[in-house]
Amino acid sequence: MAEVTLAGISKTFGQTGAVDNVSLTIRDGEFVVLLGPTGAGKTTTLRLIAGLEAPDAGRITIAGRDVAGAAPATRDVAFVFQQYSLYPHLTVYENLAFPLRSPARRLHDAEIDARVREVAKMVRIDHKLQNRSTRLSGGEMQRVAIGRALVRKPAIYLMDEPLSSLDAKLRAELRLELKRIQNELGATLLYVTHDQVEAMTMADRIGILAEGKLVQIGSPREIYSNPANLHVAARLGQPHINLLPQGLLPGCNAPAGTKTIGARTEHLEISASTPGNAEIDWIEHLGDQNHLHIKVGEHKLVTLADPYLAIQRGDRIDLKLRNPLYFDAGGQRLT
Amino acid sequence: MSSATSAHSVVEPSATTKRIAGIIVVLYAVITMVPLAWIFMTSFKSPPDSISYPPKVVFTPTLEGYCNLFTTRTRQTPEYIQSLGPPQSICDEITRSRNMVIAGPSNYWPRFTNSMVIAFGSTFLAVFLGTLAAYGFSRFRVPLADDLMFFILSTRMMPPIAVAIPIYLMYRELGLSDTALGMILLYTAVNVSLAVWLLKGFIDEIPREYEEAAMIDGYTRLQAFRKVVLPQATTGIAATAIFCLIFAWNEYAFAVLLTSGSAQTSPPFIPTIIGEGGMDWPAVAAGTTIFLVPILVFTILLRKQLLRGITFGAVRK
Numbered sequence: 001m002a003e004v005t006l007a008g009i010s011k012t013f014g015q016t017g018a019v020d021n022v023s024l025t026i027r028d029g030e031f032v033v034l035l036g037p038t039g040a041g042k043t044t045t046l047r048l049i050a051g052l053e054a055p056d057a058g059r060i061t062i063a064g065r066d067v068a069g070a071a072p073a074t075r076d077v078a079f080v081f082q083q084y085s086l087y088p089h090l091t092v093y094e095n096l097a098f099p100l101r102s103p104a105r106r107l108h109d110a111e112i113d114a115r116v117r118e119v120a121k122m123v124r125i126d127h128k129l130q131n132r133s134t135r136l137s138g139g140e141m142q143r144v145a146i147g148r149a150l151v152r153k154p155a156i157y158l159m160d161e162p163l164s165s166l167d168a169k170l171r172a173e174l175r176l177e178l179k180r181i182q183n184e185l186g187a188t189l190l191y192v193t194h195d196q197v198e199a200m201t202m203a204d205r206i207g208i209l210a211e212g213k214l215v216q217i218g219s220p221r222e223i224y225s226n227p228a229n230l231h232v233a234a235r236l237g238q239p240h241i242n243l244l245p246q247g248l249l250p251g252c253n254a255p256a257g258t259k260t261i262g263a264r265t266e267h268l269e270i271s272a273s274t275p276g277n278a279e280i281d282w283i284e285h286l287g288d289q290n291h292l293h294i295k296v297g298e299h300k301l302v303t304l305a306d307p308y309l310a311i312q313r314g315d316r317i318d319l320k321l322r323n324p325l326y327f328d329a330g331g332q333r334l335t
Numbered sequence: 336m337s338s339a340t341s342a343h344s345v346v347e348p349s350a351t352t353k354r355i356a357g358i359i360v361v362l363y364a365v366i367t368m369v370p371l372a373w374i375f376m377t378s379f380k381s382p383p384d385s386i387s388y389p390p391k392v393v394f395t396p397t398l399e400g401y402c403n404l405f406t407t408r409t410r411q412t413p414e415y416i417q418s419l420g421p422p423q424s425i426c427d428e429i430t431r432s433r434n435m436v437i438a439g440p441s442n443y444w445p446r447f448t449n450s451m452v453i454a455f456g457s458t459f460l461a462v463f464l465g466t467l468a469a470y471g472f473s474r475f476r477v478p479l480a481d482d483l484m485f486f487i488l489s490t491r492m493m494p495p496i497a498v499a500i501p502i503y504l505m506y507r508e509l510g511l512s513d514t515a516l517g518m519i520l521l522y523t524a525v526n527v528s529l530a531v532w533l534l535k536g537f538i539d540e541i542p543r544e545y546e547e548a549a550m551i552d553g554y555t556r557l558q559a560f561r562k563v564v565l566p567q568a569t570t571g572i573a574a575t576a577i578f579c580l581i582f583a584w585n586e587y588a589f590a591v592l593l594t595s596g597s598a599q600t601s602p603p604f605i606p607t608i609i610g611e612g613g614m615d616w617p618a619v620a621a622g623t624t625i626f627l628v629p630i631l632v633f634t635i636l637l638r639k640q641l642l643r644g645i646t647f648g649a650v651r652k
Contacts, residue, residue, distance in 0.1 A: 051551075072550040073552075085548065087545060098562075102549075152552075
């Protein structure tokens with residue numbers, strides 16, 4: 001395992017910019033998640049590190065070595081693709097052994113066998129080693145794909161939305177397994193996703209990408225409670241952060257220049273009151289909690305509520321802010 | 336997505352529909368097989384039977400056609416034939432019954448061998464070059480790729496006869512006319528366009544993530560091509576090889592113009608088998624029957640590759 005640094009990396013495809021001046025250091029043994037919507041440059045960043053694309057500008061070092069111009073095979077990275085991951089003409093065993101049999105490594109058969117079986121156990125696929133890779137369920141395929149990266153001990157593991165094609169239950173399971181394995185191996189890992197839950201639960205640090213730029217990087221807690229701007233604030237939190245004009249609700253202590261107020265559930269205090277300043281527009285019952293849709297004049301907002309809160313559609317309430325997030329006209333955070 | 340169809344499925348055709356469809360398919364197969372069956376039957380007829388009118392469906396089979404195909408014969412007096420010892424083979428016997436003796440082997444096997452060498456040689460070359468070119472067009476940013484692909488295809492846009500004379504003159508200057516090498520190069524040139532177009536389609540279907548994964552896993556591009564792309568392209572390569580082989584095997588126009596002796600292939604040779612007093616139809620039919628065998632064998636051998644749909648099973652779209 002090793003440290004990987006990006007310094008001022010840029011890449012454009014024809015007219016469209018994919019990655020714009022990104023600098024990032026992934027420390028040895030760290031789990032970094034890049035979070036951003038489709039087209040934010042997440043995958044391109046991974047491909048640049050792997051050597052599948054060449055950057056237009058900037059420097060990439062892996063374990064202190066500048067890898068400019070180095071072929072993917074010599075960079076000592078492992079990659080898990082979002083899909084098309086397994087070689088369809090090979091069995092599970094052969095898929096796992098494939099990286100170890102490469103001319104770059106040339107391990108002994110006994111060593112390969114031991115390593116394959118160890119990893120197969122780790123990703124819990126050891127009972128299907130002789131299956132054709134086409135005869136697996138989606139979750140099994142993705143476990144093999146992750147296993148194929150893990151058989152090696154590269155400088156860094158690069159994972160491109162490895163769980164996105166799976167159903168919710170499997171995703172939750174594999175999320176835990178992946179974090180457990182990363183802990184066990186002390187692996188350096190750069191993980192790309194658009195799923196905020198994956199980012200929040202697995203990352204040591206989250207990097208938020210938007211339109212090719214690295215907007216903010218920090219621990220999940222930092223990113224959540226201390227977003228640099230509106231875009232970052234909007235990436236995290238369920239339900240989505242409510243953006244309200246300054247002065248709509250009482251209880252805030254807005255600094256000068258505040259244009260927009262961002263209010264998540266924990267920033268809103270509700271008390272039943274008539275006439276109140278807001279009205280319950282709709283209630284979604286999720287079982288363990290309720291989504292309250294609230295109308296304040298012309299504005300609508302969504303917040304979570306305890307399922308025992310005695311409240312009904314059409315009820316009047318008093319809504320107050322408590323330490324919300326303040327943003328200026330340009331969307332930058334004010335404190 | 337499941338391939339299983341339930342008994343109640345609305346898309347499942349009824350038993351009657353299936354039966355009618357089956358009958359149509361069988362009828363069509365029979366109709367297309369009639370000429371082949373006719374050639375096969377004719378090859379076992381005697382020369383008079385082969386041209387009798389109305390045509391004979393029931394006849395006494397004889398190997399005379401095959402004997403005539405493989406031998407050259409000279410007419411002798413009955414007295415001379417009487418003076419010879421007992422016949423050496425069944426062909427000897429048949430030939431003597433026609434007041435002739437075997438003078439030597441015919442040119443059929445040498446021509447057949449030419450066909451084998453030229454057809455398989457050019458097929459191998461065309462598929463080999465076609466696979467590499469198709470991979471290049473599929474995976475790299477080739478300048479003017481579309482124009483080049485069109486240019487490659489344009490080599491097939493005119494009939495062979497249109498270029499036959501320039502090629503004939505060129506080959507004469509280069510000393511390539513009537514040589515196996517010349518014919519291999521010519522058929523390769525014609526087939527490579529087909530191979531590039533067909534194989535590009537197949538290779539485009541193979542996601543590049545496979546090679547990228549292999550390259551990250553420690554393989555060079557060429558090694559990744561051999562270990563990952565080729566095994567998945569076998570279906571396409573087999574299909575392309577069959578098309579190329581059929582063309583090179585059956586090609587007549589170039590062969591008749593550019594070969595006459597040592598490099599002559601079977602298609603121009605077979606119609607020249609002339610017996611006494613006109614065409615020796617049983618011998619021609621025998622030559623044609625044997626001529627069909629290699630293609631038949633090759634197709635049967637590659638049938639599995641053609642039908643196997645393994646390639647895209649692991650892809651989750």
